[in-house]
Amino acid sequence: MAVDERIASYSDKELANLRENIVRLAETGSAKQKAEAERLMPLVDAERAERKARAPEKPKPVRKAAVKKTKPATT
Numbered sequence: 628m629a630v631d632e633r634i635a636s637y638s639d640k641e642l643a644n645l646r647e648n649i650v651r652l653a654e655t656g657s658a659k660q661k662a663e664a665e666r667l668m669p670l671v672d673a674e675r676a677e678r679k680a681r682a683p684e685k686p687k688p689v690r691k692a693a694v695k696k697t698k699p700a701t702t
Contacts, residue, residue, distance in 0.1 A: 631667060634674050642678075646671050
């Protein structure tokens with residue numbers, strides 16, 4: 628099975644690792660590796676963008692209201 632057929636089954640970590648390798652090969656690989664990197668890069672980026680769009684939004688942190696401290700009453 629070709630890499631482009633397995634992209635959807637990769638975990639987020641594997642996908643990030645694949646992208647790093649593609650970038651490296653696009654810069655320093657042979658002509659064949661550079662061509663394959665150029666072909667795979669848009670597929671990997673599209674999969675990452677799709678996953679990001681499907682992910683639920685992270686809730687914004689809720690700040691607690693400040694509580695005014697009062698001095699104890701003296702008798």
